[in-house]
Amino acid sequence: MSAPASPPVVTAAAPLPWRRLSPRMLLVHPVKEIGRAIPGLVALLLVGSGSGHGTLWGLLGAGVVAIASVSRWFTTRYRVSVDQVQIREGLLRRRTLAARLDRVRTVDVTSHFLHRALGLARVEIGTGVSDRNGASVLRLDGLPADQAARLRGELLHRAVATGSSSLGDRLDGGAGRLGDAEQAVTPTLSSGPQLGAQEVEIARLDPAWVRFAPFTLSGVFTGLAILSVGWRLVSESQVDVGSVGPLSSAGSQLSGVPVWVAALELFLSAVAFIAVASMARYLLAFWGFRLTRHIGGSFHIARGLLTTRATSIDVNRMRGVGLSEPLLLRLVGGASTTAIATGLQVGRGATPAGRGGTVLLPDAPLAEAQRVAGVVTGRTDVVHADLVTHGPVARRRRYTRVYGLALGAVAVTALGWWALRLAGYAWLATLLLLIVAAPLAADRSRNLGHLVSGGYLVTQSGSLVRRRAIIETDAIIGWNLEQSFFQRRAGVLTMLATTAAGRQFYRILDVTPSEARRIADASTPGLLAEFTAPEHS
Amino acid sequence: MLAAETAPSGLDLRAPANRVSRRAIWYWTARAVASWVVIGAVEVLILFVGGSAIPHGRWAIVAVSILVALGHIVVMPRWRYAVHRWETTGTAAYTQTGWFTQERRIAPISRIQTVDSHRGPLEQLLELANVTVTTASAAGPLKIHGLDRVTADRLVEQLTTQAEANTGDAT
Numbered sequence: 001m002s003a004p005a006s007p008p009v010v011t012a013a014a015p016l017p018w019r020r021l022s023p024r025m026l027l028v029h030p031v032k033e034i035g036r037a038i039p040g041l042v043a044l045l046l047v048g049s050g051s052g053h054g055t056l057w058g059l060l061g062a063g064v065v066a067i068a069s070v071s072r073w074f075t076t077r078y079r080v081s082v083d084q085v086q087i088r089e090g091l092l093r094r095r096t097l098a099a100r101l102d103r104v105r106t107v108d109v110t111s112h113f114l115h116r117a118l119g120l121a122r123v124e125i126g127t128g129v130s131d132r133n134g135a136s137v138l139r140l141d142g143l144p145a146d147q148a149a150r151l152r153g154e155l156l157h158r159a160v161a162t163g164s165s166s167l168g169d170r171l172d173g174g175a176g177r178l179g180d181a182e183q184a185v186t187p188t189l190s191s192g193p194q195l196g197a198q199e200v201e202i203a204r205l206d207p208a209w210v211r212f213a214p215f216t217l218s219g220v221f222t223g224l225a226i227l228s229v230g231w232r233l234v235s236e237s238q239v240d241v242g243s244v245g246p247l248s249s250a251g252s253q254l255s256g257v258p259v260w261v262a263a264l265e266l267f268l269s270a271v272a273f274i275a276v277a278s279m280a281r282y283l284l285a286f287w288g289f290r291l292t293r294h295i296g297g298s299f300h301i302a303r304g305l306l307t308t309r310a311t312s313i314d315v316n317r318m319r320g321v322g323l324s325e326p327l328l329l330r331l332v333g334g335a336s337t338t339a340i341a342t343g344l345q346v347g348r349g350a351t352p353a354g355r356g357g358t359v360l361l362p363d364a365p366l367a368e369a370q371r372v373a374g375v376v377t378g379r380t381d382v383v384h385a386d387l388v389t390h391g392p393v394a395r396r397r398r399y400t401r402v403y404g405l406a407l408g409a410v411a412v413t414a415l416g417w418w419a420l421r422l423a424g425y426a427w428l429a430t431l432l433l434l435i436v437a438a439p440l441a442a443d444r445s446r447n448l449g450h451l452v453s454g455g456y457l458v459t460q461s462g463s464l465v466r467r468r469a470i471i472e473t474d475a476i477i478g479w480n481l482e483q484s485f486f487q488r489r490a491g492v493l494t495m496l497a498t499t500a501a502g503r504q505f506y507r508i509l510d511v512t513p514s515e516a517r518r519i520a521d522a523s524t525p526g527l528l529a530e531f532t533a534p535e536h537s
Numbered sequence: 538m539l540a541a542e543t544a545p546s547g548l549d550l551r552a553p554a555n556r557v558s559r560r561a562i563w564y565w566t567a568r569a570v571a572s573w574v575v576i577g578a579v580e581v582l583i584l585f586v587g588g589s590a591i592p593h594g595r596w597a598i599v600a601v602s603i604l605v606a607l608g609h610i611v612v613m614p615r616w617r618y619a620v621h622r623w624e625t626t627g628t629a630a631y632t633q634t635g636w637f638t639q640e641r642r643i644a645p646i647s648r649i650q651t652v653d654s655h656r657g658p659l660e661q662l663l664e665l666a667n668v669t670v671t672t673a674s675a676a677g678p679l680k681i682h683g684l685d686r687v688t689a690d691r692l693v694e695q696l697t698t699q700a701e702a703n704t705g706d707a708t
Contacts, residue, residue: 342673477672478629478644481548485637493548498644498677505676513548527645530626533551 018077018088024118025073025142031114033069034062041065078140080151085125087138099138103127105317105342107152109310111145116308121148125155149310156298156312198295203361203372205289205303212334212363213282214275216326223274286362291372299339299376301359317341319501320456320471321360321373323383327464335369337361339376340471340502358502377470382456387449393492394510398445399438406433440464450508452522457497459508469506473523475499481516495519550641553624553631560663561621561683565614567659573606623681625696630670632679642679648672649700654689668692 034041045058076089086098106126115121125138143151254262287305294300299318302310320340329335337360361372374380413427443463451458457476460468480496487493487510495508495516508519520528580599617636624631630649633641651671660666666689670679684692 477648477674478642478677480677481550481641481643483639488639496676498672498674500673503676504674517548517550524645527629527643528550530629531550531553531624531631531643533549 016079016081018079020077021073021140021142022120022144023073024120024144026070027118028114028120028142029069029072030066033065037061037065073142076141085138085155087140097138099125099127101155104155105314107155107312109148109152109312111304111308113306115142116306119145121145123148123151152310152312153296156294156296156314199292199300200295201290201292202299202375203289203291203368205286205362206364209362209364210279210282212329212332212365213278215328215332215334216278216363220274220278223270223277226277227273282362286359289362291360299360303359303362313339313341317501318376319475319499320469321376321383322470322502323369323373323468325366325466327466329363330466333366334363335366336363337369337372337376338502340469340475340499342475342501373470377456379454379456379470382451382454382458382470385451385453385458387451387458387460388515390445390448390450390510391512391515393490393512394448395445397487397490397492397510398448399441402437402441402444403434406430406437409433448509450511450519452519457506457519457523459497459506461507461509469502471497471499471501471506475501476524478527479520479524480505497523553622553633553641555623557618557621557623557681557683558665558685558688559618560665560685562614562618564660564663564665564683565617566610569610569613573610576602577606621682623684625692627699630679630696632681634680634682642677644670644672644677644679646696646699647703649696649703652693652696652700654684654693656686666690670696 041058041061044061045055047057071091072089075091075094076087078085078087080086080101083101084098085101085104086096088094088096104125104127108124108126109121110124111121120142121144123140123143125140127138140148140151254265257265284305284307286303288308289303290301292300292302293315294312297315299313299315300310301313302308318339318341322338322340323335324338325335339358339360341358360376361369370383371380374383377383410427410430410433413430417425417427440463444461447460447463447466449458449460452473455473456470457473458468458470460466476497476499478498480498482494482496483492492510492512493516494510496505497508498505508516511519517528580602584599613636620633620636620639622633625646627646629643629645631641631643633639649670650673652668654666654668656666660683664686666684666686668681668684668689670681672678681689681692
């Protein structure tokens, strides 16, 4: 974005008044904070009961928590000026956060269950680079839902929707309007960006896709999380599990059959449980999923069953897409698509979109994932193109590395058994790794590939999770060229294309030097020219 | 694929033009010695405290670690000095670091976001400085270790001036 800095004259006229969030948050804060403080309150109750005033102490604690939480509403103010969003918050330690509007990259509107019941939404504004220290994600927790949607539209589309001359006026009106929204509809409101009218739908959830949910690893984690929570509840409530009707009959049935039948039954029920849990997670997260492109220049992602979430990504921030295929999902022909955008770092909790917020399409048929990737990048041919393979050295290194790891595991466990008498003959089980190693290495080397075409760099690797990244070559900042001692001997190198988007770097494993040079010259023309060896230039 | 006449025969990258300060060898040596002194102290402590429980091969272990330490202390700093190089031009910064695993990093000046230098206590004694050049990517900082202090100051000033000439948010 290169929006010219607006003349300061516009803002200097009169200081904008600070505004409060929706007073309905006075209902939300206490409920949320008391919910969070329940362990502490229970402890207080238990400690207090020793002195005979347990309930009194508990109520007192709850009251303190409620008052403290309500104080957040009284101490938080915000305003939107011509060129900045500012938030002032804090009771004892006041601080003011500000973000320049032309640095806004993503706007995330989330409504948790309570928010939805009261018609509220939380707006999080991401400003890219500074997201790294986390502190500068601006959070407006508790705007009325319609104001939140309007604010989102304004933040992202102001430069596109109007000429730069009227930018200041329109935003001045916009900022005032936000606070006065309870009053009548102002002229700017009707001319403002109305979501829905100017949107083109790219994809929406087909409920049948839920069949892919059990094949992702996330299902396993969800299942384990539910199991552990259930286990904690059971052990803390001190209910004798064996005495619960269905469980006790299941227990007696298991003890009546051979061990291998019991093991099989337990395994199958665990699989069924994980499958159901992951399907539930999928529906909770992605119900009503819709990916649209707004004429004003942004992508919108709306999703969620109980907690709804709407993420907007400025088109200028979109630098590519990623296709991800975990092994099991790949076997059943599924894939998911993610956005590679500046201001949306993968795996960083500090980003407004949070974990999984970059999803452009949840687990779905591969063809659909590729179609979405093609529409978003505008280059269907690049998405479907055959990749350049990495050659025999890369292939050999996949085998040596996988076998090296497997042999290492065998050696360590065998040594532990021989020298320290650890774990009986369990080390023999690690021999199984050697059997798995061959197909794994074969798959890893088969999946390696790259391509530079049509202004995009494509790179793919991995077996347990096969990932294909398709990024604009313009988004590549520079190159890190790595060579370990062994890679130098084998005559290959690993290239990292560094970028401000997504994972921050995209790796091309074990390419030959001449291929590396071709990739670099094709995607960042001239960058390497000055450092080319004289005999070749 | 590109046409045959433009296809290069290799990476064809020369090493960056400038070496770091020779005093960097002393700095790396001192650092290696310090870490080996710690390891040695732990070994000696174990030998004296739990001596009887350890089999007779114990002096062999000490001997081997002394050999490894000497090798590391002598070879690593010189190897590293031979590898560490840097260069900046009007359009790009280029560094080469590492010793066992080597890495070359290239970033265009137009994408530079910050340039800073820092010196630890030992580096102050040796009049050395490190320069870190960051870009908008979290993965791409170019670090030049063991620069002569005067060179480092000049480099920071020069890169800052060059980067200021480029506007835009460099992402």
